[in-house]
Amino acid sequence: MEALLFNVSGGFLEGIVRGYKAGLLTQNQYNNLTQCETIEDFRTQLSATDYGNFLANEPLPISTSTISDKATQLLVDQFNYLRSNAVEPLSRFLEYMTYAYMIDNVILIITGTLHGRNTNELLQRCHPLGVFDTMPALCVATNVEELYHTVLVETPLAPYFRDSVTAADLDDLNIEIIRNTLYKAYLEDFDAFCQSLGAPTADVMHRILAFEADRRAINITINSFGTQLSKEQRAKLFPTIGRLFPEGNNTLARADDIDQVRQAVEPVAEYRAFFDTAPGAGGGRPNGAGSESTANLLGDLGELGAAAELEDRFFVHEVHLNKLAFLQQFQYAVFYSYIKLKEQEIRSVTWIAECIAQNARDRIHDFIPTF
């Protein structure tokens, strides 16, 4: 049925997004990029790709943050184009995608305010996709209830927040709990929404969201080792849509060390590989750290390297899943996947630029290619 009617409202945008996807950097272009000697070379090389002349009017020298910002701006422009052309239910779907960024932004601002950062600086660091009107007012809040009642009550995040409202003060642990509760509620809601859209969107999106849920569950478990987070509290943070749910989640909730985590994920064949050589393999990289400050805030120092390594494997698997989404037509998951892949590409490009700028050529190949 969707083959008959999908194109009425979604055909144009699917075409657009598949066109965007064709513009993602190829392995060959990544190779060319890694051979660059200077950032200027890098710019010349990028101008031959779909990025075009996005850096042409920047005065030299170009910082890597400029590259990242400009590239993100391109992504945001594309997303906004999609969103402004979308109709229901695709527009709802795209809206849902922005909630994740909103959660990140909310957490970023309240963490920043807690640590006494300048509000304007924080606002600039927020992801443009997750900006909402009343966001700046977040910095006034001092406890969770206030946070909810002053700002979040009128955002789409309000329903997610309702369950976790306590009068507790805002501290690092609480913020983390809030973040994970929000994410859990968000993922479950998004999944429910996708299910309401029916196959094939539901099938493809469920695969991606289930992995996202499991990834969060594993991360929470690993990062909560040796913190005050009680096991009951921990169990409450696990999203219930993953492939590990329910028995895997239960095992994770009881886990005390990384071996038990490994046992918990054992039943799922794809996840087994994540832990194959995870401990011992050194070398984390800051790539994922922006979105995953969990690893830094709660993480045990000894396991930080392993966690970062694990993070990389998660990213690789996520990229893989997102690539699979393009194999099916007449469904909305391509929009989600494209944005995720493009984000990954921006991370990779920034990583390469960073390596070039800091002359760390031996690690330049540690990015995660998309196509």
Place this chain on the structure above:
Amino acid sequence: MGDEYPTLFRSEQMSLVQLIVPTEVAHDTIAELGELGNVQFKDLNPDVNPFQRSFVGEIRRIDEMARRVRFFASQIEKEKEPIPIRPLYDSAPLVTVGPRAAQTLDELDVKLAEHEERLTQMNDSYQLLSERLRELVEARHVLRETAQFFEQAAVRETEVRTSLDDSSAPLLQHDDREQQFGGGDLQFDLEFVAGTIDRARLSTFERVLWRVLRGNLYMNYIDIQEPFVDPATGAETRKNVFIIFAHGDILLSKIRKVAESMGATIYPIDVNPDKRADSMREVTGRLEDLQIVLYNTGANRRTELMTIGESLASWQDVVAKEKLIYETLNLLNYDVRRKTLIAEGWCPTRDISQIQLALRHATEESGTNVPPILHELRTNRTPPTFHRTNKFTEGFQTIMDAYGIATYQEVNPGLFAVITFPFLFAVMFGDIGHGFIIFTAAVVMILSERKLAKADLGEIFGTFFFGRYIILLMGLFSIYTGFLYNDIFSKSLHLFHSGWDVNNGTAVSNGHTYPFGIDPAWHGAENGLLFTNSYKMKMSIVLGVIHMTFAVCLQVPNHIRFKRFSDIYTNFIPQMIFLQSIFGYLVICIIYKWTVDWDKASTQPPSLLNMLISMVLSPGSVDPESQLYPGQSTVQVILLLLAAVCVPWLLITKPYLQWQEMKKIQGQGYIGLGADDVPRHTDDTTLEGEEEGNGRAVVEANDEEHEEHDFSEVVVHQVIHTIEFCLGCVSHTASYLRLWALSLAHAQLSEVLWDMTLSNVLGMPGLVGIVALVIVGVLWLVLTISILCVMEGLSAFLHALRLHWVEANSKHYEAGGYQFVPLSFARLNEKQ
């Protein structure tokens, strides 16, 4: 061949040339060739990354310069009052060739950098000052608005206060405060925050505050009328003054925090009206000072931009040229010792002497005595297609190029389109008046073409201007066909004595023949439409068959040129016979039928359409009632047989010949070796002997795939070709009926327009008649131009285009070439 007079019949003969250029003259040589604009350079380092090539450093530098020039241009563009940019032809040329070239470029680089630095500095200070000015203006607004508010409130406050005093005793605390503020005339016991905020965010701001303070506030806001303009981007923002009253330090600090994070600016306002007046004065004073400073800075900046505008055009030109030169240099190959550069490219054989002259000139200019060496290479690759056009033929050639670029040295249909295209257009557009209008439009464009060519015309008018010579010929031919149809704005001309006398409704022939075009007596006759329909329909078939026959004939020069003599009797002759035996016969019948005086004939005039159908469906039998001439059935059977024979002829002979040739080659014991290697070997050894190996093309590896003599492919191709041709003949002939249909539609439309507008008012008497005539006349003229000339003209144009592309080109045009794109500075300007 190269000395032949240039012709549009075939594309130019091209040569693959190799240039050996000493490094020191390389830049100047390329510059000179770019001015000349007739060499297309080949990429000799296809495997090298763009940023690993030899001249990347220079390109990067040029890019940086280009960025600066773009920056200047955008700054000048943003300026509200336009800054004159001196046009290129008016400014002193920047010489970037010769011994001082490098120095000139360095100087330019430094100059650009200096200008940029100065401009950014000025921009920065200008922006800073504007920012401060904006703040002051905002502060003034806040002061003014709050003052008003306080004044209004003060009046009310006293009323309230008195009433309060009456009803209840003041609290002690209240007394204290009263005493504390006793010095002021009227005071408030509420603290407040005042400032400005973006109007778009006002409602959010209010909402957030309401929630944060749980409603414990009083907020008032007033619109600031004039918008604030950001000097850098020119964007307008509209702001509001707000004043918020709340109680308690914590609440106030919360308000401040929210306001700051929402991008509002808070101004300290004093409660005391005297102090407010003081600060108002101060603000106004500072504002005046700042405005003067700002004006001076702006004027300075403008002067700087004026200086830049003086030479911006020449900078743009130089930068674009230099970039092109270095990009071309990157295509060249260094020899082993890196002393010389080797270039390869295509150029018209005729122009080689010109190029050599240019090379010598470049050497002299650069002041060295090592000239670049040019020699021709032998190659088996297909050269690019280059038609030398002028401003007249360019438009027609573009029409054909849009269909496909001609194969190298193929007969170029663009040449014939010069006449056939306007003619077929005119057949559909025939009207003296309308033809004259578009002819005049074309003449106006041509007369002012020097002026118009320089102006930016926009896409739509630019297209018309580009096709001005096409329009000219279309107009002329339309006038001609208009005479043939005897049609001017749907009326007819009585140029000669008519051949009919009309006596009360019936026309009687007076033995006279109208010498040219259609007799005006047909105009308005009851059977006039019937007559013109039949006439135009037959005429379109005749024209169509002639056009297609001509197109088929154009195969012959191609077959001779490419030495495919067998194609003449495997393709051309059967096609010709097939076409002529059916449709050629139809044309002859049409003409014969016209010559017969059917009043005196013994039989009824036969329907030619039925004749053609029965010729194919029931061969050999002709109804004697509708016989055109005696012996008709025999002739028709013979013709039909001829056509029938042509189909297998067309289908089989060519594949058979190929197969035979293949057998012959195999029989002689040859195997499929790279056919091009054997003859070259001998050539190259002699060449190498003479020129020490310089004669070999540098890049030979990526030759085009040599033709596969796959037998099945030939068969499939020929089958498709045969089916296409035989079916195509039928459908294409029918397709030419569009000439009739469009011409009819055009004539009817113009008649309807005339009847509905002018003919109603022409006879009206008196002043009313004159006024009506003027109004309706203007209406008629506007509709004539917009609907009949422009819209109908475009439609006829499209149909003429289709007849050329589909009906004619499919008969002979291979269009398998690729365009010759020489390195040319002139093209660069066109692009800009």
